Amino acid sequence: MPVIAIAIVAANGVLGDGEKQPFEFPEDWARYKRVTLGHPMIMGRATHDAIGRWLPGRTTIIVTRTPQAVELPTDGRADGRAVASLDEALALARSLDDTVYVAGGGQVYAQAWDELDELDLTEVHADAEGSVVLPEVDPAVWEEYRREPRGAFDFVGYRRRARS
Template identity: 30%
Template sequence: MIAAIGANNELGHGNDLIWRIPADMKRFREKTAGHPVIMGRKTYESIGRLLPNRTNIIISREVEPFLVSHPELAMALSESERVSGSQNEIPGPPFGGRNDIGSVVDSIEKAIDQAKSQSGSEEIFIIGGAQIYTLGLPLADKLYITKINSQNPIADAFFPDFSEFTKVVFKESHNDDGLEYEFLELER
């Protein structure tokens, strides 16, 4: 899992990030490149596109309506792929042979199963949102956290409690224009 969170585990507000820290964005790109990423429907919609150089796996409770509302994904599916999938899952890569597309599934378990069969699956990244982090946390063994030493009172999405991740593998402090934050790698 990878996330940037505030002092009270704030993730976002209004389906958007609270903080946009260039060094954090760079770290996200470097850590996740070449690996499968799992995201919820809302996270996909907030990003507005598939992330390049990663197999993107999107979780939506209702796969077909999601694809209808996102023709850019639906068009990438051949008719044979659509027919071979169940109503609850559109089969995994490739959607149209591109390495940035993976699958749309209806559960965290299916997403992880899809991710395990992908290139770079020695490390699978859950990238949000709040509901997907909550579902995925019990299955995670490592967290990449950017912990921002600031609070945001308007946050409406929060990262779940991760107090069982007590082993600090890496810690690096930063200060960008008065905004203090740490890059952390944590294990159970």
């Protein structure tokens, strides 16, 4: 039952400025949709707000201090839940599917880091401004197993090395 972080990250580790990501590539968004479709995604409230809508075809689980304040989708195209902790989000996501995606932001990635089995990163070949960063991808912990060059960025997969 893999828990996978999915993110687009600048060469200097920046994910964004707390409101938006610095890079948008149509091919990355299409891949994100294809990969996450049908699976639960865990994200923080700010990340969900930055996306601006509930994503259809998957269950989005928002981690927030005030889950009762989240307006859940009602149109039937998307499923949304709100919980007060990452532990609650992981338990809920695992009850829904065998594959779980953690989709940001920086605090959620940091909290989930030790629970992750894989990283599915779009690594951009440029630095970016911003204060939200991905935790360090330490080669002693993470083994690269896939790299798909795309010009300005690569799609890269990492697996956690054996836990001690």
